[in-house]
Amino acid sequence: MTDEERKSNLDEMFGEFAELVLENVTIELDELRLSLQPMIQQVAAQVAKPALSMPTSLIPAKFTPPFGEYTSKIHEVTIGATKNEGGTRSKTLTIGGHKAPAWDLFQAPPKHLPIIAADVFDMKISLAKVVKNHYEEVLEDPAEWAKLCVNKYGADAITLHLISTDRQLKDTSPNEAAKTIEEVLQAVKVPVLIGSAGDPGKDGPVLAKAAEVCEGERTLLCSATVDVYEPIAEAAKKYNQVVLSWTSLDINQQKELNRRLIDWLKPEQIVIDPTTAALGYGLEYAFTIMQRMRLAGLLGDSELQYPISSGTTNAWAAREAWLKDPALGPRELRGPIWESVTALALLLAGNDLFMMMHPAAIKTVHDLIDWMKERKPVKSEDYPDWTSMALPEGV
Amino acid sequence: MAKLAGPMEIYPLLPGTNCKICGEANCMAFAAKMAEHTVKLTDCTPLYEEEKYAKNRAKLEELLRPPVREVVIGTGEKTVAIGGKLVLYRHDLRYTNPTAFFIDIADNLDAEAFEKRVKAIEDWTYVYIGQGLRLDGVALRCVSKDPQTFANAAKKLIGLTDWPIMLCSLDAKLLSAAATAIADKRPLLYAATVDTWSELGKIAAKHDLPIVAYAPNNLSDLASLATTLQAMGVHDIVLDPGTLSRSALGTTVDNFNQLRRAATIADNEQVGYPLLCTPISVWADYKEGDAPELTKWDEVLTAAAMIVRYADIIVLHSLDMWTNLPLTFLRSNLYTDPVKPVSVQPGLIKFGDAGPDSPVMYTTNFALTYFTVESDIKQGNVDAWLLVIDTEGMSVQSAVAGRKLTAEKVAEAIQEYGLGEKVNHRIIISPGMAARISGETEEASGWTVKVGPRDSSGIPKYLQKELWKEE
Numbered sequence: 001m002t003d004e005e006r007k008s009n010l011d012e013m014f015g016e017f018a019e020l021v022l023e024n025v026t027i028e029l030d031e032l033r034l035s036l037q038p039m040i041q042q043v044a045a046q047v048a049k050p051a052l053s054m055p056t057s058l059i060p061a062k063f064t065p066p067f068g069e070y071t072s073k074i075h076e077v078t079i080g081a082t083k084n085e086g087g088t089r090s091k092t093l094t095i096g097g098h099k100a101p102a103w104d105l106f107q108a109p110p111k112h113l114p115i116i117a118a119d120v121f122d123m124k125i126s127l128a129k130v131v132k133n134h135y136e137e138v139l140e141d142p143a144e145w146a147k148l149c150v151n152k153y154g155a156d157a158i159t160l161h162l163i164s165t166d167r168q169l170k171d172t173s174p175n176e177a178a179k180t181i182e183e184v185l186q187a188v189k190v191p192v193l194i195g196s197a198g199d200p201g202k203d204g205p206v207l208a209k210a211a212e213v214c215e216g217e218r219t220l221l222c223s224a225t226v227d228v229y230e231p232i233a234e235a236a237k238k239y240n241q242v243v244l245s246w247t248s249l250d251i252n253q254q255k256e257l258n259r260r261l262i263d264w265l266k267p268e269q270i271v272i273d274p275t276t277a278a279l280g281y282g283l284e285y286a287f288t289i290m291q292r293m294r295l296a297g298l299l300g301d302s303e304l305q306y307p308i309s310s311g312t313t314n315a316w317a318a319r320e321a322w323l324k325d326p327a328l329g330p331r332e333l334r335g336p337i338w339e340s341v342t343a344l345a346l347l348l349a350g351n352d353l354f355m356m357m358h359p360a361a362i363k364t365v366h367d368l369i370d371w372m373k374e375r376k377p378v379k380s381e382d383y384p385d386w387t388s389m390a391l392p393e394g395v
Numbered sequence: 396m397a398k399l400a401g402p403m404e405i406y407p408l409l410p411g412t413n414c415k416i417c418g419e420a421n422c423m424a425f426a427a428k429m430a431e432h433t434v435k436l437t438d439c440t441p442l443y444e445e446e447k448y449a450k451n452r453a454k455l456e457e458l459l460r461p462p463v464r465e466v467v468i469g470t471g472e473k474t475v476a477i478g479g480k481l482v483l484y485r486h487d488l489r490y491t492n493p494t495a496f497f498i499d500i501a502d503n504l505d506a507e508a509f510e511k512r513v514k515a516i517e518d519w520t521y522v523y524i525g526q527g528l529r530l531d532g533v534a535l536r537c538v539s540k541d542p543q544t545f546a547n548a549a550k551k552l553i554g555l556t557d558w559p560i561m562l563c564s565l566d567a568k569l570l571s572a573a574a575t576a577i578a579d580k581r582p583l584l585y586a587a588t589v590d591t592w593s594e595l596g597k598i599a600a601k602h603d604l605p606i607v608a609y610a611p612n613n614l615s616d617l618a619s620l621a622t623t624l625q626a627m628g629v630h631d632i633v634l635d636p637g638t639l640s641r642s643a644l645g646t647t648v649d650n651f652n653q654l655r656r657a658a659t660i661a662d663n664e665q666v667g668y669p670l671l672c673t674p675i676s677v678w679a680d681y682k683e684g685d686a687p688e689l690t691k692w693d694e695v696l697t698a699a700a701m702i703v704r705y706a707d708i709i710v711l712h713s714l715d716m717w718t719n720l721p722l723t724f725l726r727s728n729l730y731t732d733p734v735k736p737v738s739v740q741p742g743l744i745k746f747g748d749a750g751p752d753s754p755v756m757y758t759t760n761f762a763l764t765y766f767t768v769e770s771d772i773k774q775g776n777v778d779a780w781l782l783v784i785d786t787e788g789m790s791v792q793s794a795v796a797g798r799k800l801t802a803e804k805v806a807e808a809i810q811e812y813g814l815g816e817k818v819n820h821r822i823i824i825s826p827g828m829a830a831r832i833s834g835e836t837e838e839a840s841g842w843t844v845k846v847g848p849r850d851s852s853g854i855p856k857y858l859q860k861e862l863w864k865e866e
């Protein structure tokens with residue numbers, strides 16, 4: 001069959017579309033039919049006449065949801081332990097377990113909804129003014145601080161950052177730090193996660209001690225890094241804790257560290273954190289690494305099949321979040337919206353555990369999770385006609 | 396993901412003369428870049444000038460057409476292109492055509508308020524790492540419900556601005572009136588529905604205007620509308636599956652996601668068009684006397700979610716700095732080319748007329764850190780040296796924590812870039828975030844370390860007051 005014949009043949013069948021198709025691709029007729037199939041089914045019947053005759057009724061179409069194929073799922077990790085499980089918490093928190101890309105509700109809703117842990121520090125630290133305002137009274141009392149976060153701000157968990165153990169700050173000993181942990185465990189009944197100071201010389205012993213005093217509580221030890229991981233992994237193994245595997249915006253490093261940790265730990269003892277950079281200051285790196293990790297995990301990369309955590313408080317590193325500058329609008333709104341939008345982007349990338357600070361941002365992210373967790377049976381009438389609404393101007 | 400054409404598919408269709416007019420060494424080099432979409436087909440001018448290549452050119456255009464078509468709104472200098480997306484995930488290649496921000500204006504505002512709002516839209520700007528962030532267009536809404544008022548407002552609008560315009564009404568009569576009035580400005584028409592497609596499709600086809608197909612929460616109707624409009628001869632179609640926020644935000648996210656996945660991964664051409672989102676819809680819940688900040692808050696969240704989830708154009712009501720700053724930042728971040736290097740060259744940078752007595756600071760070679768510090772130093776208008784240390788492209792905070800910024804590295808860099816020969820003093824200012832390593836750095840380098848401000852926005856003041864010279 002020559003091109004000309006083929007064309008007239010197709011013209012008969014599909015009218016103007018044949019022209020479009022033949023001009024642009026050179027493939028066998030059968031293949032062509034096959035590749036045209038979806039279009040043909042809807043169009044062939046309608047477009048019997050060639051060229052531009054106006055359709056007199058809507059050309060029907062059926063949208064097929066674009067399902068993907070995912071061979072694996074993300075591990076489920078449980079943090080905290082109740083009395084029955086050997087701990088003293090009133091509830092446990094489970095994250096991960098996903099079978100589809102983040103928030104692809106049509107494929108699979110999140111197996112476990114993301115959670116929020118509020119940051120508590122074991123000594124007074126410098127904070128952005130609009131954050132500090134909410135913690136003024138408790139800055140020197142971690143137990144009260146934790147209570148405030150849980151009772152008033154609704155945090156699902158607490159991360160107690162033992163920054164005073166830093167040799168350049170107070171150089172608090174692991175034993176002394178353990179006392180603070182016990183106080184906080186007494187003060188609140190939600191799961192308590194333990195953060196170290198980021199002092200390579202102290203993090204190992206401090207977190208090892210934390211693992212010991214939290215025996216039975218199934219805490220999250222934050223964090224193991226490529227530099228300091230052995231003592232943490234060992235203690236986590238001994239006392240059955242979970243470890244946060246923390247790397248710096250490098251997916252290969254993340255795989256490497258996870259590979260090392262798995263020598264001590266079971267998969268359900270690992271949570272990963274690729275570092276959160278603030279909105280405007282590198283957020284896209286964190287976003288893309290999280291998205292890639294989740295997809296790689298679903299497609300079978302066993303080194304990345306872990307729930308993800310974000311130090312979302314890093315959002316405050318952006319000066320636009322805290323600068324006092326009337327031209328930028330009130331920082332009381334700008335700050336928490338900065339933390340919220342940073343969280344929201346990472347939520348959509350697949351993050352499971354948020355470590356946050358501003359109460360308004362914590363509430364917002366809780367709301368967002370609730371709003372996004374399922375498809376609602378909305379009807380077309382539920383959509384307002386925004387084109388004709390009278391709106392306030394200049395407010 | 397749908398497969399994008401590779402160099403070996405592109406190459407045989409190029410002229411093959413290696414004439415270098417495109418600026419590449421040969422046709423193969425051009426094909427390689429074309430596969431990455433870092434050059435434009437039109438750069439190969441012989442393809443367009445010589446008749447004998449017409450057939451191949453057509454084949455190439457089809458081969459290279461992005462799975463999400465590109466739609467251009469407006470005319471002249473100030474057009475905005477939306478869509479043209481090649482991939483679902485930015486890491487698959489990159490996102491093209493950043494989400495366009497259209498701000499609404501009501502057709503029944505009095506002349507003064509109308510002018511003021513147009514100006515406010517045009518003037519909204521913020522300087523972010525050397526680039527001016529801006530909004531993109533004006534969405535004129537028919538609140539008056541009167542065709543004459545709407546058409547007049549449209550005419551008034553084109554007298555006030557040359558920015559791209561979107562005309563918004565769900566009433567076909569009203570929309571037609573304004574569309575005909577300013578058809579030569581190529582406005583985007585909002586919207587054709589299952590009830591109005593026939594009348595509006597004709598207008599769009601006649602004037603060759605881009606038009607939005609709107610079918611709330613019904614993706615099959617949306618595909619049907621797009622297919623029908625296409626069959627009517629409309630070329631530029633935008634899809635709106637409807638925007639609901641709050642408890643139905645998940646539905647909105649999921650609808651957009653399905654449409655974009657279908658176009659990019661499942662090769663569903665029926666929905667291979669740009670997506671429009673209307674965060675402005677949240678204002679339907681606003682009641683007079685409410686604090687508008689709460690509604691604005693919802694508008695930001697809705698817009699942010701949908702900028703992440705594939706919206707190519709959004710319609711907003713809020714014009715505040717605190718609402719649109721995070722949104723323009725988010726857009727800027729996500730539309731950054733992911734292969735763009737994370738780091739800049741390490742080395743010693745001279746600012747102004749820096750000499751032997753000028754202050755010396757150091758920072759990391761993470762591109763964002765560097766550009767932020769650079770712009771802050773320039774703002775201070777002070778002569779200074781900046782030592783850029785190789786931290787493998789990590790920010791100060793991460794680099795200190797990840798041991799990529801250590802006392803030894805600082806000492807080595809001081810040596811390597813001959814700082815000792817450039818200045819008479821032996822004082823180096825460290826970033827506030829690197830305070831942890833200042834003691835060790837003094838030991839390793841023999842220089843006195845002064846800890847500078849925690850955020851580089853404090854640099855101008857720090858240098859102007861010469862705080863580094865204090866004991």
Ligand code: SF4
Pocket residue numbers: 409410411412413414415416417418419420421422423425426438439440441442
């Ligand atoms: S302009 Fe076209 S023909 Fe000439 S070298 Fe470039 S790709 Fe080849």
